[in-house]
Each structure stands twice: as C-alpha cells, then as structure tokens.
Amino acid sequence: MTIWNFANPAVIDENNRMAQNFAAVSALGYPEDLPVLAFLSQQLINANPEWHPAHKRQLEPLDRSRLVVLPGGHYLHWTHSQEMGESLRKFLR
Known part of the structure; x- marks a missing residue:
C-alpha cells in the first residue's frame, strides 16, 4: 500500500x-x-525526543484525554491493532 x-x-x-x-x-x-485518545510510536519518539512532550502539551487543556505509546513505527494500526482496540475500549468506558 x-x-x-x-x-x-x-x-x-x-x-x-x-x-x-x-x-x-x-x-x-x-x-x-x-x-481524545492519541497513539504515539516509540520509534518516532526515539527519533525526535520532542515528539512525546509536544503531544502531551497538546492534550493538557482537554477535559478527557489519554496518550498511549506503543513500540513500533509509524503504522501502528498495522502492527498493534489489538492493543489499540483494547485502549479504545477502555477509553470509551
């Protein structure tokens, strides 16, 4: 693709x-x-250390948010769909 x-x-x-x-x-x-439920790639955080704090700052003003860091590259939905689905279920509860 x-x-x-x-x-x-x-x-x-x-x-x-x-x-x-x-x-x-x-x-x-x-x-x-x-x-807002956001997912970040640990590989991208490793390549750009400001990536994680920038996303945390973006979510700070929100009443309800969660930031999930998963191992892997840019296409986390290809490799971590199970973990992402479980995080989504927990977030929606």
Whole structure:
C-alpha cells in the first residue's frame, strides 16, 4: 500500500505544502470538551525526543484525554491493532 501511494500527485502536493499547512494550524488545538485518545510510536519518539512532550502539551487543556505509546513505527494500526482496540475500549468506558 505504501508503494502504491508513493509519489502520486496528491502526496507530492501535500509534501510541497507541508510548511504552509503546519503554519496554518500551529495555533489550533482540540476543543476542551472533546475526548481524545492519541497513539504515539516509540520509534518516532526515539527519533525526535520532542515528539512525546509536544503531544502531551497538546492534550493538557482537554477535559478527557489519554496518550498511549506503543513500540513500533509509524503504522501502528498495522502492527498493534489489538492493543489499540483494547485502549479504545477502555477509553470509551
């Protein structure tokens, strides 16, 4: 699937607009009353140590949030669907 999507026109356009898009949303956050369950990859945290604290700060203002760190790479839903499903069930209770 990754190869199929690699370098298609939409992906190239998204990549070219990345800095512009980040700047456009940098001051945005979630509504305080929106429950948010977020998953992070330990591999990405290891590559960018600011990744975890930045996500924690993003969730701090929320009434109900949870941040789950799982071992693995970017596509956690491919390798940790069971753990993610269980976390979702617990979060929804």
